[in-house]
Amino acid sequence: MSLLREASSRLWSIRSSEQVALAKRAAQITAELQQGVTRPYKNVIDCSWGDPHREGLNPLTFVRQVVAACLYPSLLTSEVLPVDVQLRAKGLLGECGGGSVGSYTSTAGIPKIVQSVSEFISQRDGAVPSSPENIFITLGSQRSLMMVLKIFVKNEGTIQTGVLSPVPSYPYFNMALSMQGGVMVPYHLCEEQGWKLKVDELSRALHAARGHCNPMALYVINPGNPTGQVQSRKSIEDVIRFAAEEKLFLLADEVYQDSVHDPKCEFVSYKKVLFEMGPPFSSSVELASFNSISKGYFGECGLRGGYVEFVNLDPTVMGHVYTLFSMDNCAAVLGQIILDIMAHPPQPGDPSYPTFSEEVRAIQDTLASNVQRVQTVLGSLPGISCQPIKGGIFAFPQLHIPPCAIQQAKEAGMEPDVFYASRLLEETGLCVGAGSEHGQSEGTHHIRLCIATPTENMEEVLNRLSTFHLSFRSHFS
């Protein structure tokens, strides 16, 4: 009998085991194909992650050059690297303990980089002030979210801390919340209205939860994952007013801020709107805003880096926040360096500017054209409907699964969307995310595809999906 068995049983396996099973099966098929097993396709395409480099997008040259030079400063004396790369790397190394990226940094990050990030935020938000003391550089936004939850999710007492969280959502947030001992208070985004966040739904969710738990915070993802909506300024104002009235701490997950595809939309940060609303909002609503090097055209998921900015937190609480973050020792230095580049990218006139801006534009164009193609192709398929993808890196189409397929899924003990996804994988080698991982309204079924991938790959994904979808429908009707 294990000593730990009982102690750890409260950690239920929150990751959908069906999604894990899909990923394992994808790996198995890949191995079989490599061993020469023949199937109607020659490779597995996995678009179930939100991982741009995995999907084939390239890292930015300037980013990789600076980081490589910081790691291996002998490169600075050779002719291999442009002058602005060398200057940047030298400057950054000067900020590292002992001139090495191998040294620990201060808790909140290298002070000079925290300062850069603060300037970046202020510039992004049209001169809304930002103070370095409110910014913490972390090991990625997932880590920032976990840390911030620790600030207010209580484990003592009988009533659990609640956090309003969207359906569909980024599932790791809800997992982190549960692990922390809190409870998710689901509010539904309105699919028919392009996954709009509606305040009356927030209000419904909040009132339904009161009494069962103590709702203390509201989590929003803008631009949305997996839903691709981009909130308007007006919508953000409404949410802020609601948070103020209901005294909710706002957690604004803005990791997709770089990725707005619809020219009629723009990303506006919660912080900017909050400040522009003026008092009492600007001086009272507590806000944490998250950003990451993993998303947008950087796509550096594997290097781990992000930051969180706090607004309107009591100085005593900020003291606790400091202690909390100091627990990680510090964020990975190379992730910090990439944040410096995100904050201060090459400027016109710099030797690296032409390549940098060309690479960024190419990625943005690819995403925009993928969005078009996905909407055109899915729009032409019967039994599938996809809301406009205005931002982010995913499509999240709704599937209208025929009743006898639903029946068969039930008999197999599977969610209908997992059933669909697993047949899609078996028959075409295409691995997608199942909507049930992200949460969806009762009786609806979705899949999630990553659109941050080269055009050719996107075409292949759409081909496989279309062919399968039509045959699935004819099989089950």
Next chain:
Amino acid sequence: MSLLREASSRLWSIRSSEQVALAKRAAQITAELQQGVTRPYKNVIDCSWGDPHREGLNPLTFVRQVVAACLYPSLLTSEVLPVDVQLRAKGLLGECGGGSVGSYTSTAGIPKIVQSVSEFISQRDGAVPSSPENIFITLGSQRSLMMVLKIFVKNEGTIQTGVLSPVPSYPYFNMALSMQGGVMVPYHLCEEQGWKLKVDELSRALHAARGHCNPMALYVINPGNPTGQVQSRKSIEDVIRFAAEEKLFLLADEVYQDSVHDPKCEFVSYKKVLFEMGPPFSSSVELASFNSISKGYFGECGLRGGYVEFVNLDPTVMGHVYTLFSMDNCAAVLGQIILDIMAHPPQPGDPSYPTFSEEVRAIQDTLASNVQRVQTVLGSLPGISCQPIKGGIFAFPQLHIPPCAIQQAKEAGMEPDVFYASRLLEETGLCVGAGSEHGQSEGTHHIRLCIATPTENMEEVLNRLSTFHLSFRSHFS
């Protein structure tokens, strides 16, 4: 009135505010010196961290070359890098999603690297089996420790989970434990016997704690931080027997396994001893063993990487562990790559072998000679005594502080060792750690110095310390 103020007040500032004040003062003095303020010294030397590169040791060339090549694969086509670097980098990139270190990896790390680590462990331990499924690569050992605490520290119920933890200790472990809602059960290492870990003291501590809390685990650091002892096989056996009898989960922090300076000592892992003890021990005692890229001759603290290996955990618990670790998304890929190099360093015959082995030997020689010098110099000073430094990267001498200095410290509201350290800083520009941060037996006072630094710097540290110490003593007696 802040919404969060009350909620977060349970997070007391656990970091010794006095140590933080020292670090801040050191930064201030550095800034003043740069602005031209004159003082009896021209720079601040900070040896309060355990951060080899910050203290001036160099990174290993092979490590930095491989990582730089993985980041910026254009380097692979140039002549800049040795062939074995190129081969290693290519092989590793082949294991990354999309061939980029910017992709997320599996929860436990890149499978091939987890496999490498497993082979390394097994080889280190004289063929004791190691299974990749029991190994998780993490964002550093600090993170591993925090994760492992989550497995068994409970927040529910009225009785807190206790963990036996050494005095003196690595303070971040105790902080993480408190944050998690657990309580430290202190056991004292025996200073007079070279900081020996004595089972009768473990037993005393455990029995004193029972009733107040529920002691579930025993944390050991071997080689010791800050104490520099290296446990013998016999001592480890005794500890394992004790853990078995008392049904304690063993947390073996072995991050200094590379750093044994006394030729009469050797590092033996808890796992090796456990297996060699045979059943029932080898099949029942639950163990987590920790290692890191931050320590030893790698010293890559800033890149964040480590691993934990579990032994004898129930499969159900391992399932929970998996879920828990999946919360971080994944460890930083470059940290993972350095673990691969730690597991499989260049071999004789490889082009990089001569440089690699030369660099490693140079660091080992530097540490060994620093140990000699520290012991000689401190040994010759009145009112200071230092136990033999057999391993690790610190000296932790005891100070015999004159009564009137103790009195004056009290009047200033300071711990006597902080008083000593802050005068040391003001008068000589040398910043050391205060023993009170690490814990020490009532009435004793210590300081901690990092010895992972070039010889010249070590000499300068010892000079400043000696001069100050003598003048401090004559001033206060």
